[in-house]
Amino acid sequence: MIFSYGAGLPSLWRSSLYFILLALTFVSLTGCAGQLTKAADYYHSDHPQQALVVLNEGDHTGKRNELLYNFEKGIVLHNLGLYQKSTNQLLKAIKLIDRNEVISINEQVSSLVTTEWLTTYHGEYSERLWAHSYLMMNYLLLGKYDDALVEANQALKRLASHPNALKKDYFTRALIALCFANLDEDNDAYIVYKKLAEDLQSPTPVAADLINSARRLGMTDEVNKYRQYLPPHLPSGEAELVLFIANGQIPKKLPGNVVLPKSIRFSFPYYDNNKTSRPGIKILSSKVYSLPLLSTDLGDVARDCLAARKVKIIAKETLRAASKEAIAQAVGNNSDAAAEALVRVALFLLEEPDTRSWLTLPGRLTLVRIPLPAGEHNLQIELSGDNLKRHKVIELPGIKLRRGQRVFRSLKL
Amino acid sequence: MKLSWWIKFLFTSFLILMASGCSVTTREIGSDEKVIYDEGYHFSDKKAIVADMVDSLLTRPPLFQSVDRPVLIVYGIANRTSEHISTSAITDDIRQLMLQSGRVRFVNKVQRSNIESEASYQYGGNVAAETRIQRARQVGAKYMLTGTLRSMEKEQPKQFRLKKKTLMYYSLNMELTDIQTGLIEWVDSTEIIREASKPFIGW
Numbered sequence: 329m330i331f332s333y334g335a336g337l338p339s340l341w342r343s344s345l346y347f348i349l350l351a352l353t354f355v356s357l358t359g360c361a362g363q364l365t366k367a368a369d370y371y372h373s374d375h376p377q378q379a380l381v382v383l384n385e386g387d388h389t390g391k392r393n394e395l396l397y398n399f400e401k402g403i404v405l406h407n408l409g410l411y412q413k414s415t416n417q418l419l420k421a422i423k424l425i426d427r428n429e430v431i432s433i434n435e436q437v438s439s440l441v442t443t444e445w446l447t448t449y450h451g452e453y454s455e456r457l458w459a460h461s462y463l464m465m466n467y468l469l470l471g472k473y474d475d476a477l478v479e480a481n482q483a484l485k486r487l488a489s490h491p492n493a494l495k496k497d498y499f500t501r502a503l504i505a506l507c508f509a510n511l512d513e514d515n516d517a518y519i520v521y522k523k524l525a526e527d528l529q530s531p532t533p534v535a536a537d538l539i540n541s542a543r544r545l546g547m548t549d550e551v552n553k554y555r556q557y558l559p560p561h562l563p564s565g566e567a568e569l570v571l572f573i574a575n576g577q578i579p580k581k582l583p584g585n586v587v588l589p590k591s592i593r594f595s596f597p598y599y600d601n602n603k604t605s606r607p608g609i610k611i612l613s614s615k616v617y618s619l620p621l622l623s624t625d626l627g628d629v630a631r632d633c634l635a636a637r638k639v640k641i642i643a644k645e646t647l648r649a650a651s652k653e654a655i656a657q658a659v660g661n662n663s664d665a666a667a668e669a670l671v672r673v674a675l676f677l678l679e680e681p682d683t684r685s686w687l688t689l690p691g692r693l694t695l696v697r698i699p700l701p702a703g704e705h706n707l708q709i710e711l712s713g714d715n716l717k718r719h720k721v722i723e724l725p726g727i728k729l730r731r732g733q734r735v736f737r738s739l740k741l
Numbered sequence: 742m743k744l745s746w747w748i749k750f751l752f753t754s755f756l757i758l759m760a761s762g763c764s765v766t767t768r769e770i771g772s773d774e775k776v777i778y779d780e781g782y783h784f785s786d787k788k789a790i791v792a793d794m795v796d797s798l799l800t801r802p803p804l805f806q807s808v809d810r811p812v813l814i815v816y817g818i819a820n821r822t823s824e825h826i827s828t829s830a831i832t833d834d835i836r837q838l839m840l841q842s843g844r845v846r847f848v849n850k851v852q853r854s855n856i857e858s859e860a861s862y863q864y865g866g867n868v869a870a871e872t873r874i875q876r877a878r879q880v881g882a883k884y885m886l887t888g889t890l891r892s893m894e895k896e897q898p899k900q901f902r903l904k905k906k907t908l909m910y911y912s913l914n915m916e917l918t919d920i921q922t923g924l925i926e927w928v929d930s931t932e933i934i935r936e937a938s939k940p941f942i943g944w
Contacts, residue, residue: 419825429905430940474820474828481823485894513821 364393364400368687371400372577376407379688392448395424396684399455402462403688407740411466418466421459422482425451441651441675444644444682453493454626454633455686457486461500461693464507465572468736473510480507484520493636495527499624499693505537506570506695510734514541524622531557533620563617565699567729575713575741576604576691579627581634581683591672592653594645595681599631604691607741608712612721616698616707623694630685652679690740702731713741782826782892782911786933790913791834793931798835798917799842803884803926807844813917814848814882822892822911831913832886848882884926888915904938911935 363382370379383401398421405414428450435447451459460483467476483504487494494500501524508517518541525531525538535557542550579599586594606623652675660668698707707724720741727735774785798804804811815836818828839845849856856879863873890913897906910932917927 475825478820478823478825481821485823511819 364396365687367400367404371404371407371688376404379404380408392446393684395421395428395449395451396686398424399451399459399686400688402459403686406462406466406738409738411469415463415466415470418459418463421451422463425456425459440644440648441655443678443680445680445684447682449682449684452630452633452685453486453490453636454497454629455689457483457494457497457500458626458686458689460486461497461503464500464503465736465738468507468510468570468734469738473507476507477511477513480504490633490636493633494629496632497624497629498524498528498533498622499695502534502622502695503572505534506734509537509541514544517541518545518547525554525557532559533622535559536562536619559620561617563619563699566702566731567700568734569698569700569705569707569724569727569729570734570736571696571698571709572736572738573607573609573694573696573711573741574690574692574739575607575694578630578686578689578691580687581685583681583683585681591656591676592649593676593679594649595679596641596645597634597681597683599627599634601631602627602691605713606692607694608710608719609694609696610710611698612708612710613705616700619697619699621694621696623692625692626689627691648679700727700729702729702733704728711739711741782822782824786911787831787834789933790931791831791838794913794915794929795835795838795842797929798839798915798927799844801927801929803917803919804845810844810846811883812846812848812880813839813884813886814850814920816850816885816887818888818890818913818915820890822890823894824892826890828888828890831890832888835886846880848880882920885918885920886915887918888913904940906936906938909933909935909937 363385367379367382370376370382380401383397383404398417402414402418402421405411405417428448432448439446460479463479464476464483467473467479480503483500487497487501487504501520505517505520505524508514508520518538521534521538521541524534528534531538531554535554536559538554539551539558542548542554579602581597582600584596584598586596588594604625604627606621609618609621611618656668656672656675659671705724705727707727709722709724710719711722712719722739724737729735815832818831820826820828836847840847860874860876862868864876890911892912893910895908895910911934912930912932914930915928916925918924919926
């Protein structure tokens with residue numbers, strides 16, 4: 329068959345070309361996200377500076393991926409110890425999340441006959457919460473405790489909007505409680521600890537905090553209720569060193585497909601089932617012990633959040649499949665089988681699941697609290713984890729603590 | 742279904758999107774003008790809060806009765822809202838209006854370390870003795886001004902609707918404490934309640 333361009337080109341062939349062009353556009357769209365993947369690869373192979381260089385090379389990510397760009401840069405800057413810059417980046421992300429709450433008709437209609445990649449990335453429920461988690465950590469590390477509490481309040485709102493999907497994020501919930509407790513907001517801290525105690529397998533990890541806040545609020549019945557859950561040999565001190573430990577890598581979103589006869593393709597994203605185990609933590613200094621750890625497998629929470637969005641994904645996929653089938657049939661009904669076949673191929677190729685996600689997130693976040701006497705301390709902590717071939721000893725010199733003070737440090741394995 | 746209809750629809754959608762992003766406008770806004778975009782905290786709220794608090798401080802005891810221009814120190818307003826609000830901007834404005842009233846004086850807490858370093862410099866050997874400040878002549882504060890800004894937010898429950906309504910409540914509580922006795926000598930609060938609605942759907 330010979331094609332010729334110009335006025336003689338049948339309209340249906342022009343339409344086929346239109347959809348093929350769209351398919352090519354899609355290929356270029358996925359290429360934009362490639363820049364972020366490259367930065368994440370550098371980051372996870374312990375080259376955060378190179379990851380930052382890639383991210384600073386320019387805005388290759390486009391408006392649709394602006395949120396992801398801010399997410400990724402926020403974590404890279406956090407890891408480099410540039411907490412204020414990381415905060416600025418993540419605050420931009422939060423603004424985008426709020427702005428993206430308005431559903432764009434334009435994008436939705438376009439994506440209905442093309443691909444989900446054409447839409448602005450809104451962030452999974454879990455990612456929106458973790459932006460606040462990192463902001464809380466940044467503010468605590470910067471000593472801006474009032475601002476950390478503001479983020480704690482915002483994180484509580486995110487938790488309240490999807491309570492079941494986010495329930496297993498024990499790290500963030502404990503961090504929220506810590507932000508309240510740090511400013512003697514005992515009532516708020518108590519409520520968060522109480523809910524945590526109900527959702528954890530055993531209230532033991534939060535029993536001591538629950539008892540402390542309940543005692544200050546005069547709730548003697550609660551004090552008596554949780555006393556039985558106190559772990560034996562609970563360490564105590566005049567001050568506290570708090571460590572935020574990140575290890576592993578969050579599972580990647582993968583493309584899933586169901587193909588029905590006549591080229592109808594349903595596509596959906598899913599997370600693989602990789603788990604990140606808790607890091608082994610051993611304090612080498614004598615007579616120094618940590619409080620019970622609170623930890624979150626980010627993959628678990630991400631999977632729950634994607635599952636909570638499943639109904640919406642299926643509804644949109646069904647609508648898209650119907651729209652595409654209608655287009656293909658409209659071409660076929662106008663008696664050109666080859667054109668229909670071409671349109672079907674183009675639409676089939678366009679049907680690619682949206683696998684965009686926040687790639688620099690760790691697989692697990694753990695909150696480690698070490699009670700210490702007031703004064704100056706030089707600590708050595710031995711850490712072991714999935715991604716460490718051997719044990720890693722981290723030096724924490726010159727930790728100065730006043731009575732009643734908390735000092736914060738962030739570590740990545 | 743005609744394929745061309747779909748193409749026209751898509752093309753029109755893109756054109757509308759591009760056109761809506763083209764216009765940029767700016768305008769001057771007077772500092773007294775009340776401009777509110779959403780349910781959040783705005784600069785006009787600060788003006789209202791400050792005016793309320795200064796009026797209450799200067800027209801009620803103990804400052805109302807004072808004739809000796811008592812010395813105050815500002816220990817800041819704790820932000821317990823879910824927004825990053827600069828509460829030092831509120832206390833700065835309160836201090837400015839109260840100083841302008843001529844009824845009180847303030848200790849400069851923020852500049853303490855700079856005052857200390859300047860005093861040390863003057864006694865470091867480079868400054869003529871007759872022009873040096875005298876040490877241990879700083880004035881102690883009689884009262885401490887503190888406060889807490891709180892907020893409560895209530896969102897419309899989830900249901901089928903095109904707009905989301907949010908109710909926002911802000912309250913600023915301030916207190917004046919006599920540093921010698923530890924007694925709270927004055928306390929007042931001011932509130933702002935605001936409702937805003939935001940569309941779920943846009944271009």
